[in-house]
Amino acid sequence: MVLAGIYLVLRLDQRHCILYWCLLFETIVLIHAYFFPMVGALWAAGLGWRIAKRTQTIRLAIVETIAVALTALFCCWQAGYFAVQNSLSATCYGQLGLNLLSVFDSADTWAHSPTSRWSYVLQHLPEIPGNYEGFN
Incomplete structure (x- = not known):
């Protein structure tokens, strides 16, 4: 273009x-x-x-x-550029996504149980709500 x-x-x-x-x-x-x-x-x-x-x-x-x-x-x-009524923050922009530490995160945050860890060596890293979308 x-x-x-x-x-x-x-x-x-x-x-x-x-x-x-x-x-x-x-x-x-x-x-x-x-x-x-x-x-x-x-x-x-x-x-x-x-x-x-x-x-x-x-x-x-x-x-x-x-x-x-x-x-x-x-x-x-x-x-449809003018059809969007909500702002970007209303659609979880900046909340859902990949945390850069997801590669080293050992817990599957969907399950929330002690057996849902993927590794016994790496510890679970805290994340903001919604960062489970980028779990590696």
Whole structure:
């Protein structure tokens, strides 16, 4: 995605660039939002460069900005980006996961019995509630 953005910025032939940028942002939003700020910065820099070189009018730049923004918003809406009602903390973000000491943890925290230990040499390590998800 980033290479496609670099290619679109460096293309000599700027015909149909609005269409190509809209297609690229559509693809980016539907793949992963991680790429959106990186390619967005490339797009903004390329747009600014075209305006500075006077190869594109400000009016056409405004049309391109609106087209790209509407395309990205529509695809975000279709992909369900705005459907999440809860915050990340409400979905146990940061609580469930792998503790880095799980490799050395000898107890199966699902069973909670003295016979649930996996090793008699390594002792059970305390963990926060929810770290049993990453038991090795």
